Amino acid sequence: MMTTAAPKTDTAPKPASVLSRIRFRDAGTILGLMIIGAIFAALTPSFLTVPNLINILQQSSINACIALGMTLVIISGGIDLSVGPVAAISGVLGAAMMVAGVPVPLAILGAICIGLCCGAFTGALITWGGLQPFIVTLGGLSLFRALALIYTGGTPIFGLPAAFRAFTNGNLAGIPHPVVIVAVLAVLAWILLNKTPLGEYFLAVGGNPDAARVAGVPVAATKFAAYMISGAMASIGALILIGRLGAAEPTLGNLWELDAIAAAAIGGASLSGGRGSIFGTLIGCIILGTLRNGLTLLNVQAFYQLLATGLIIIVAMLIDRATSGKQG
Structure with missing residues (x-):
């Protein structure tokens, strides 16, 4: 699987050079994951065991759900x-409904559907209201959090049905259901991005919205x-979590x-739009999950885990800059 890119100008690199950069970026992300895994495997014998590796995938599943959607927005x-x-x-x-x-x-x-409506609310303000995505979604961050707190009075909701909990905590051939769900969603997202007109629209709008509009792409709807x-x-992602915890x-x-932004960036998504990879985002989620799991096994305090995560994000941005060439 490869990172997909939309040219920003008429002077875009030739396909051969783009392909070489794409392969280098994806290979570099996988290599980074292998290096991190090798380091933790050498430092703690319990890291490279099947139960722990499955645990990493399960812990990464919620972030993967969020990051897949975030990747499409960033693209x-x-x-x-x-x-x-x-x-x-x-x-x-x-x-509450359950x-x-x-x-x-x-x-x-x-x-x-509630998640869809929330996305529709912020999307409408951004596309047809002409407001900046950063400001609108920052406002949404406070608005939706406040609504959740007001509705619950700040207290958790308990008593979720046993059938729901059994499903979210079950497994298929030894693979936890959350990991299976993410795998299915990732395949669907890859097909959407690489095999449908809407995926082409995402890339075109992120690469050059003015050129996309002239070409007849429905920029606002995209x-x-x-x-x-x-x-x-x-x-x-929320449903997976509340099923595991037994409370919301x-x-x-x-x-x-x-x-989610970190996973997409580590996976090669350009924060300026027009380029991203579903496969790369998944690897980015696993890198973050591996990092936290390994540091936890080594009894490293949480604030050092944040430090390590921040450094990895910065390195990912430097790599992205180096492999993207000059902009404009």
């Missing part, structure tokens, strides 16, 4: 800082779709947006 030239609170409001409302006796499938669908997908993916807290999703 289309936007940013979504509200995904954590969107997860919170959709999670608590979905849990506790109230709504059938689990309908409650799940309702929670996803960005709107990206934010709706991001909202839906945030709600799926209005404070869930704190800083999820930063982890």
Whole structure:
């Protein structure tokens, strides 16, 4: 799988040079994961065991859900800082529906629809309201979090159905259901980005919105779709978490947006838009999950884990700069 890119100008590099940079970037991301894994395997014998590796994938699954949606937003030239609170409001409302006796499938669908509506709200303000994505989604971060806190009174919702919990904590052939869900979503996202007109629109709008508009691309509708997908993916991540915990807290999703942006950036997504990779984003999520898991096994304090994560993000940005060539 390869990072897909949309040219920003008529002087875009030739396909051969683009392909070589793409392969180098993806190979570098995988190599980084292998190096981090090798270091932790040498430092702690319990790291390179099947249960721990599966645990890393499971712990990375929630961030992967958020990051897949975030990647599409970033590729289309936007940013979504509200995904954590969107997860919170959709999670608590979905849990409330289940506790109230709504059938689990309908409650799940309702929670996803809430995420879609939140994404539609911010997307409409950005595309048709003409507001800056950073400001709108920053406002959404406070708005959706406040709604979750007001609805619950700041207290968790308990009593989720046993069937829902059994599904989210179950496994398929030894693979946890959250990992299977993320794999299915990743395949669908890859098909959307690489095999459909909407995916081409994401790339074109992020690469050069003015040129895309002249070419007949529905720029506003394309960005709107990206934010709706991001909202839906945030709600799926929330459902996975509340199923594992057995409760829905209005404070869930704190800083999820930063982890998602970090995973997309590590995976090769350009924060200026027009380029990104579903495969790269997944590797970015696994890198972050591996880093935290390994440092936890080594009993490293949490603030040093934040330091290491920040350094990796900065290195990823430097690599992206070096492999992207000059801009403009």
